[in-house]
Amino acid sequence: NAGVTQTPKFQVLKTGQSMTLQCAQDMNHEYMSWYRQDPGMGLRLIHYSVGAGITDQGEVPNGYNVSRSTTEDFPLRLLSAAPSQTSVYFCASSSGGWYNEQFFGPGTRLTVL
Amino acid sequence: GDSVTQMEGPVTLSEEAFLTINCTYTATGYPSLFWYVQYPGEGLQLLLKATKADDKGSNKGFEATYRKETTSFHLEKGSVQVSDSAVYFCALSEYSGAGSYQLTFGKGTKLSVIP
Numbered sequence: 001n002a003g004v005t006q007t008p009k010f011q012v013l014k015t016g017q018s019m020t021l022q023c024a025q026d027m028n029h030e031y032m033s034w035y036r037q038d039p040g041m042g043l044r045l046i047h048y049s050v051g052a053g054i055t056d057q058g059e060v061p062n063g064y065n066v067s068r069s070t071t072e073d074f075p076l077r078l079l080s081a082a083p084s085q086t087s088v089y090f091c092a093s094s095s096g097g098w099y100n101e102q103f104f105g106p107g108t109r110l111t112v113l
Numbered sequence: 114g115d116s117v118t119q120m121e122g123p124v125t126l127s128e129e130a131f132l133t134i135n136c137t138y139t140a141t142g143y144p145s146l147f148w149y150v151q152y153p154g155e156g157l158q159l160l161l162k163a164t165k166a167d168d169k170g171s172n173k174g175f176e177a178t179y180r181k182e183t184t185s186f187h188l189e190k191g192s193v194q195v196s197d198s199a200v201y202f203c204a205l206s207e208y209s210g211a212g213s214y215q216l217t218f219g220k221g222t223k224l225s226v227i228p
Binding site: 042043044051098107 | 144145155157162202206212214219220221
């Protein structure tokens with residue numbers, strides 16, 4: 001049981017490049033989400049999904065795109081990377097219900113030059 | 114909107130000292146409250162939670178009580194160990210309709226425990 005996996009662990013991009021951060025979970029969780037973690041800011045929600053085919057915006061969605069074609073996968077796309085997107089990105093999943101624990105992946109550290 | 118305020122760090126304690134990390138929240142309804150911990154280089158993991166007023170969450174010697182009257186969820190441990198050194202996040206989750214909910218985090222408190 002791998003839990004929540006994220007790839008890559010580290011990535012360096014140049015301004016304007018695009019890329020996809022991968023996230024997968026093997027717990028059959030309906031709810032998945034993406035956060036970014038910046039120093040002194042805690043974690044901020046980017047996008048989330050309550051099930052396959054359903055996504056919605058969080059607190060900081062600009063510059064990011066998501067889709068959810070399967071229960072297992074929830075990729076995060078950066079359309080045109082900017083230095084302000086330098087951050088650590090975490091994917092999380094939950095079995096549903098606001099009272100339930102969210103399980104976090106190990107994170108992707110992204111640097112945009 | 115919902116918000117979480119927790120005491121700013123860093124906090125440095127000697128081993129076996131008593132720990133309190135304050136957390137207060139603002140929410141419109143009846144949120145669930147959580148403490149997550151992040152060890153260096155890792156993702157977050159749940160430390161404890163409480164889902165209704167007066168509930169006490171506990172795990173690994175840590176405790177926190179859901180106080181609706183003071184909108185607080187302070188984290189305590191009677192005797193910290195070096196292995197407790199980590200960043201601690203207070204968070205709340207509240208139902209926002211149409212099957213949706215969001216986890217709102219505080220900014221985190223870095224704890225360092227010295228031998």
